Amino acid sequence: MGLSTLAAALAGVVWGIFGGALPGISPSIAMALLLPLTYGMEPVVAIVLLASVYVGAEYGGSIPAILIRTPGTNSAAATTLDGYELARQGRAGEALGISLVSGLVGGLFGLAVLVLATEPLASVALAFTPPAYFALGVLGLSVIASLSGGSLLRGLVGAFLGLMVATVGTDPVSGVPRFTFGSPDLLGGIRPILVMVGLFAVAEMLEQVSLPGWDKASARDTRLRLPGAAMWKRIWRPQAIGCAIGTFEGVTPGAGGTVAAFMAYNEARRWSAKPDEFGKGSVEGVAAPEAANNVVTATALVPLLSLGIPGSNSAAVLLGGFLVHGLVPGPMLFQKAPDVVAGLYAGLFAANILMLLAGLVILTPCIWLVNRPKHWLIAFILALVCSGVYAIEQSAFDVGLVLGFGVVGYAMRRLGVPVLPVVLGVVLGFMVESNYRRSLVLSGGDHAIFAEDPVSLGLLVAAAAMTAWSIYREARRQ
Amino acid sequence: MRLSRDTLLGIAAVALAGAYWHETTGIQRSLLSDEVGADGVPRLLAAGMAISGLALALRGVLAPAPAGGDELPLRAHFRAAGLLAILALYLAALPVAGYAASIAGLLAAVAAYAGAPRGVAMAATAVAGAVAFWAMFVLLLGVPMPRGTWPWG
Numbered sequence: 130m131g132l133s134t135l136a137a138a139l140a141g142v143v144w145g146i147f148g149g150a151l152p153g154i155s156p157s158i159a160m161a162l163l164l165p166l167t168y169g170m171e172p173v174v175a176i177v178l179l180a181s182v183y184v185g186a187e188y189g190g191s192i193p194a195i196l197i198r199t200p201g202t203n204s205a206a207a208t209t210l211d212g213y214e215l216a217r218q219g220r221a222g223e224a225l226g227i228s229l230v231s232g233l234v235g236g237l238f239g240l241a242v243l244v245l246a247t248e249p250l251a252s253v254a255l256a257f258t259p260p261a262y263f264a265l266g267v268l269g270l271s272v273i274a275s276l277s278g279g280s281l282l283r284g285l286v287g288a289f290l291g292l293m294v295a296t297v298g299t300d301p302v303s304g305v306p307r308f309t310f311g312s313p314d315l316l317g318g319i320r321p322i323l324v325m326v327g328l329f330a331v332a333e334m335l336e337q338v339s340l341p342g343w344d345k346a347s348a349r350d351t352r353l354r355l356p357g358a359a360m361w362k363r364i365w366r367p368q369a370i371g372c373a374i375g376t377f378e379g380v381t382p383g384a385g386g387t388v389a390a391f392m393a394y395n396e397a398r399r400w401s402a403k404p405d406e407f408g409k410g411s412v413e414g415v416a417a418p419e420a421a422n423n424v425v426t427a428t429a430l431v432p433l434l435s436l437g438i439p440g441s442n443s444a445a446v447l448l449g450g451f452l453v454h455g456l457v458p459g460p461m462l463f464q465k466a467p468d469v470v471a472g473l474y475a476g477l478f479a480a481n482i483l484m485l486l487a488g489l490v491i492l493t494p495c496i497w498l499v500n501r502p503k504h505w506l507i508a509f510i511l512a513l514v515c516s517g518v519y520a521i522e523q524s525a526f527d528v529g530l531v532l533g534f535g536v537v538g539y540a541m542r543r544l545g546v547p548v549l550p551v552v553l554g555v556v557l558g559f560m561v562e563s564n565y566r567r568s569l570v571l572s573g574g575d576h577a578i579f580a581e582d583p584v585s586l587g588l589l590v591a592a593a594a595m596t597a598w599s600i601y602r603e604a605r606r607q
Numbered sequence: 608m609r610l611s612r613d614t615l616l617g618i619a620a621v622a623l624a625g626a627y628w629h630e631t632t633g634i635q636r637s638l639l640s641d642e643v644g645a646d647g648v649p650r651l652l653a654a655g656m657a658i659s660g661l662a663l664a665l666r667g668v669l670a671p672a673p674a675g676g677d678e679l680p681l682r683a684h685f686r687a688a689g690l691l692a693i694l695a696l697y698l699a700a701l702p703v704a705g706y707a708a709s710i711a712g713l714l715a716a717v718a719a720y721a722g723a724p725r726g727v728a729m730a731a732t733a734v735a736g737a738v739a740f741w742a743m744f745v746l747l748l749g750v751p752m753p754r755g756t757w758p759w760g
Binding site: 306532565574 | 615616624627634635641646647656660663679689690694698710732740743749
């Protein structure tokens with residue numbers, strides 16, 4: 130691994146910890162803010178930078194969760210339950226130390242799963258034909274059903290919106306312009322990166338400007354303390370529970386770190402010798418969710434790298450990072466850019482180790498940052514968005530598009546439309562349409578080609594089953 | 608009568624589907640085109656959006672539920688619109704005032720709008736921030752940011 134990749138891992142982790150520590154800045158927003166800056170970088174450096182942000186943000190999120198009972202990220206919400214209680218007892222440094230090492234254990238375990246599971250899955254997908262690729266895209270879209278936050282119809286509206294955005298630009302088969310309104314700026318289509326930065330970062334700032342500031346953190350009692358041997362004896366079991374649950378939830382598209390953390394917390398309490406301590410300052414109640422949400426940072430990349438399907442917001446932004454460099458995650462990635470995949474694995478390993486080192490020294494600047502006035506944070510984040518997006522193509526039109534998608538994202542939040550289906554639609558739209566039409570050209574217009582190809586048939590059946598299960602689950606819930 | 612969130616979203620989805628379908632009628636025919644055509648998939652999408660929107664609107668009328676989304680007071684929407692106006696002003700000023708001056712203005716305006724106390728400290732922070740952004744993008748990354756139409760430009 131080169132020095133620049135190592136530097137990217139360190140920079141990503143530090144940026145991620147800072148971003149995660151700021152309530153309202155999710156890992157995906159922290160990643161999206163850096164995305165425009167990766168254009169001029171080597172692909173492997175850019176991908177490692179973005180993936181390391183994800184790793185760092187999960188630990189960063191636990192800092193305000195423990196210190197001010199405000200989770201910096203959604204997946205740190207479970208950590209507030211016992212982390213803040215420990216802080217109230219004057220044991221904040223101990224809680225932060227447990228969070229840090231549990232994150233390290235989870236991150237390394239998740240990385241091992243990623244390395245072992247991804248390539249075999251991708252090699253199966255190597256035999257894919259155009260109908261199979263179309264079916265794979267449909268399978269990716271069927272994930273929407275489980276990403277829709279309890280409303281399949283709203284998820285569908287989001288997905289159709291994303292697919293519509295993907296049709297803007299030059300038609301992939303005939304080359305005629307579509308939905309460009311005569312603007313040459315739209316002939317090349319709308320890059321997913323612009324959609325993501327708008328929907329994640331700008332929409333969040335539009336919302337934050339009217340919300341009250343968060344509490345201030347105290348530097349008192351926050352000297353970080355790593356667990357000793359006696360503490361390790363108490364926390365290895367909840368960490369193992371977190372690892373197991375995080376693996377399952379990470380590879381399942383749509384589940385993500387938040388679900389994993391709460392499930393791990395619940396199971397750790399169920400299997401604990403001291404379940405009564407949970408909610409009153411249990412160290413196990415910090416170790417389990419922190420291990421779980423860090424496992425997810427790696428295992429959420431399994432469907433992305435092997436099949437090209439992003440199962441979480443952060444994975445979708447990472448996909449944007451791949452696309453920026455002309456790389457398409459999926460089975461061909463292992464053939465076309467094995468160096469990037471190997472670099473990503475090495476970078477993730479380095480990021481986890483660096484998270485431990487950075488975590489030991491970064492606490493004081495983190496507390497300083499969390500205590501900065503919110504109005505300046507909003508101003509600097511928006512300045513970074515405007516500058517970074519302009520820098521991609523030196524296009525003010527692109528900045529305008531990002532602001533437009535920010536408004537769309539703000540409206541979607543108000544109307545309860547989940548963001549991820551839109552992003553999935555944007556990134557999978559081209560793949561679905563081009564392979565659908567290519568398949569029909571091959572078959573002379575006969576749709577039976579999708580049933581005759583066994584891989585395509587299997588994937589379509591899986592997509593139907595996944596959708597049916599989600600509909601059934603939603604119907605039962607209602 | 609106050610419309611439920613599902614009804615509002617449903618109506619918006621149907622309206623968008625209609626406008627999108629209308630735009631498909633303007634897509635050119637090409638001799639290179641396949642059987643589906645450049646407008647085939649977009650029309651499927653418009654139909655899918657319309658059906659989803661109708662189902663949502665119907666659900667909103669028959670069984671209004673407060674699920675999903677989060678309520679903000681009307682004032683919050685005006686605050687968001689104000690912030691957006693500042694960003695639009697920044698975009699308009701960029702080619703005229705240049706990157707350094709525009710980004711300093713953006714920093715100061717957004718911070719003031721979001722509640723920063725106005726004064727010398729605010730102006731100094733905005734200028735320092737603008738210098739930092741200019742150094743990062745122009746000096747470090749070598750991005751040709753707009754120089755503006757200053758006489759010394």
